[in-house]
Amino acid sequence: MKSFLTVLVAMGIIVTLSDAYCWRKIHKPGEAKDGCTVNGKLYPLGHIERTEDCYTCDCNEAGMECCSLFHTPVAYDKKKCKVVFNKERCDYDVVQKKDPSKMCSVYARVG
The missing domain is CATH 2.20.25.590 (N-terminal domain of TfIIb)
Incomplete structure (x- = not known):
């Protein structure tokens, strides 16, 4: 026992x-000037506390990194x-x- x-x-x-499941996407030059897209939804540049699909992300012009919540x-x-x-x-x-x-x-x- x-x-x-x-x-x-x-x-x-x-x-x-x-750690939670994480993934990273590298943007092509000019691809993310307005923000980052996750599953068809555009999010602003910067830190995203929670997406609609339950990820927390950091978005910048170079790329996006997200981890599951x-x-x-x-x-x-x-x-x-x-x-x-x-x-x-x-x-x-x-x-x-x-x-x-x-x-x-x-x-x-x-x-």
């Missing part, structure tokens, strides 16, 4: 310290539960398939 708790605590620490659940009861993206919170909810009003336990997430 102690070993299981140790592993569980270690996984929680690792998941907490992990969410982490994807990977360890949960896949037979009894399903993953649903909550756009208001920019996070995934793991809920019971039979009763989506009830949450499921998640043991690990990746960014």
Whole structure:
């Protein structure tokens, strides 16, 4: 039992310290003079706290770098539960398939 708790605590620490998924786009000269486009929406130059798709971005004339505000659940009861993206919170909810009003336990997430 102690070993299981140790592993569980270690996984929680690792998941907490992990970085979100990030990507970078390099602009061609003159491509981003009015801002940066993410999924068809133009955002102004500078820091973007939250896009419609739940990313935080930095936009300049040279390029754009964005990181997700969410982490994807990977360890949960896949037979009894399903993953649903909550756009208001920019996070995934793991809920019971039979009763989506009830949450499921998640043991690990990746960014």
